Amino acid sequence: MKTTGKVWKYGDDVNTDVIFPGKYTYTIKDRAEMAKVALEDLDPEFTKSAKAGDIIVGGKNWGCGSSREQAVSCLKERGIGAIIAKGFARIYYRNCLNEGLPIIVSSEAVDAIEAGEEVTVDFDAGQIVTKKGTFPFPPYPEFVRGLIEDGGLIPHVKKSLGLS
Amino acid sequence: MGKTFAEKVLGKAAGYEVKANDVVTVEPHFCMSHDNAAPIAKTFKKIGVKNVWKPGALVFILDHAVPAPSDEHAVNHKEIREFVKEQGIPNFYDVMSNGGVCHQVMCEEGFALPGLIMVGSDSHTCTYGAYGAFSTGIGRSEMAAAWATGKIWFKVPESLKITVTGKFKKGVTAKDLILKIIGDIKADGADYMSVEFHGQGITDMTVAERMTLCNMGIEMGAKNAVCPPDKKVLDAIKGKAKSDKWEAIWADDDAVYVKELSYDLGDLVPCVAKPHTVDNYAAIDAVKGTEIHQAFLGSCTNARIEDLRAAADLLKGHKVAVRTIVIPASWTVYRQAMKEGLLDTFLDAGCVIANPGCGPCMGNHEGILAPGEACISTANRNFKGRMGNKESFIYLASPLTVAASALTGKISDPREVL
Numbered sequence: 328m329k330t331t332g333k334v335w336k337y338g339d340d341v342n343t344d345v346i347f348p349g350k351y352t353y354t355i356k357d358r359a360e361m362a363k364v365a366l367e368d369l370d371p372e373f374t375k376s377a378k379a380g381d382i383i384v385g386g387k388n389w390g391c392g393s394s395r396e397q398a399v400s401c402l403k404e405r406g407i408g409a410i411i412a413k414g415f416a417r418i419y420y421r422n423c424l425n426e427g428l429p430i431i432v433s434s435e436a437v438d439a440i441e442a443g444e445e446v447t448v449d450f451d452a453g454q455i456v457t458k459k460g461t462f463p464f465p466p467y468p469e470f471v472r473g474l475i476e477d478g479g480l481i482p483h484v485k486k487s488l489g490l491s
Numbered sequence: 492m493g494k495t496f497a498e499k500v501l502g503k504a505a506g507y508e509v510k511a512n513d514v515v516t517v518e519p520h521f522c523m524s525h526d527n528a529a530p531i532a533k534t535f536k537k538i539g540v541k542n543v544w545k546p547g548a549l550v551f552i553l554d555h556a557v558p559a560p561s562d563e564h565a566v567n568h569k570e571i572r573e574f575v576k577e578q579g580i581p582n583f584y585d586v587m588s589n590g591g592v593c594h595q596v597m598c599e600e601g602f603a604l605p606g607l608i609m610v611g612s613d614s615h616t617c618t619y620g621a622y623g624a625f626s627t628g629i630g631r632s633e634m635a636a637a638w639a640t641g642k643i644w645f646k647v648p649e650s651l652k653i654t655v656t657g658k659f660k661k662g663v664t665a666k667d668l669i670l671k672i673i674g675d676i677k678a679d680g681a682d683y684m685s686v687e688f689h690g691q692g693i694t695d696m697t698v699a700e701r702m703t704l705c706n707m708g709i710e711m712g713a714k715n716a717v718c719p720p721d722k723k724v725l726d727a728i729k730g731k732a733k734s735d736k737w738e739a740i741w742a743d744d745d746a747v748y749v750k751e752l753s754y755d756l757g758d759l760v761p762c763v764a765k766p767h768t769v770d771n772y773a774a775i776d777a778v779k780g781t782e783i784h785q786a787f788l789g790s791c792t793n794a795r796i797e798d799l800r801a802a803a804d805l806l807k808g809h810k811v812a813v814r815t816i817v818i819p820a821s822w823t824v825y826r827q828a829m830k831e832g833l834l835d836t837f838l839d840a841g842c843v844i845a846n847p848g849c850g851p852c853m854g855n856h857e858g859i860l861a862p863g864e865a866c867i868s869t870a871n872r873n874f875k876g877r878m879g880n881k882e883s884f885i886y887l888a889s890p891l892t893v894a895a896s897a898l899t900g901k902i903s904d905p906r907e908v909l
Contacts, residue, residue, distance in 0.1 A: 340678045340768060344874035349853035353526060353556060354563045368876035388679035394614040396630040417683050417714055418614060422630040480632045481537055484639060490539040
């Protein structure tokens, strides 16, 4: 699996309220509608013009705050190819695995990547190809790989219960 | 080599000895959901399992927007009632006088118990650590999977030990301690960790104060936060435990920690977290005089009877200078406040009192801010847009600092009013 896209770059501690505002948590129920307000309180330019395949690059502790899974669903539905960050808040990290949205921790890559450049993430080779060089990342642990390969937790559970 | 609380409690649940960084699969004792039980129920149905694994292990408490402020919320609540009926879920707290903010109700009603594994589809589920539970927030998909299978995986967290000594000076509270800790170690300072609070300073605190500390564990990235299950906790659960599986579990003296911190309560001063991050600490002197337009005394962090008493004591006989919204954490707290005359004190001072629930904390209703407005709040988050408007500003503080500021319309030092 490989994904290439334009980079939207942000700083440290980007929280779930600016990724998907709390006021929408019970008024927007449709995933396509969630995608339309993604990052509304962080970067209106992203909300307006991000395209499928684009890649988000963040600093440390991406996704801190609320457990709201819509903060992952809205980006998954928008077609974001991957999130590369220096680190992820734990509930957000689990929500990404559970939604099947690929995430990569690489401080070196984050420091090297510039906003707007085109980056390729090669999941099989375990590397991020940027303008300033190529950065390796370790493969996911086996049980996490199973989750992502099955397309997220719900299809994974269905499969394990023999219901798919 | 001794074990941490997390190693002991997760080892007991797994049925074998574990150490930090092992991955375990365990059965949670309770799974709490609030208004988001409706979308979780929809995801649950997609799995294809007919019945939840154990109806008695699920607890639903409506609090995020109650009573329903819009048709979307009303439909959401209706779907939950239908699911409760269909699945025979006995522990359902609807829009009724036994309800309130979910985390408060979980503790009041005897679900939060020492040594239990508790998950909630809300990040502030870590609050139950005040009762010695291992409790943590999870997402919607994960909760749906837990209902279906009765299983959840955890990496056994490494632990951070915070030892608290000394005594609070006048006007300083548990909220000031936790805001100081988060300001020091920052929003990611305890990422993935189990935070253990130790020391005489914690022993001297009420369970309510410990709830304020554990509630904000997530604001430093913690998986869970926990205090010792001592006599105060055992007294608090006496006669109302909703499970007989509980056991007072605590860390060994020679447990191994990745980080240790210590705080002397006597060193602390009243403080705030400035917009727009919880780790943006400022001692009161640095922000005194900042104009505010609204004060909010409420939320799962600081709206217990102890908090209302502290604020009322300061407001008694005075008038607030800005609109001040008081939302008791539960109807039990509300009723107690009524009996003690605190509601009269708030009304006499010019405050408005809303029904127990989350209120404006995450921007649903009952106190949304306008562009350019600032609010001083006893809640736990001041993120941009949190109270419904991204052009507004939120300062987090203790009930005392919020009450003092309400009286002047400016951020004020409670020590100068007390």
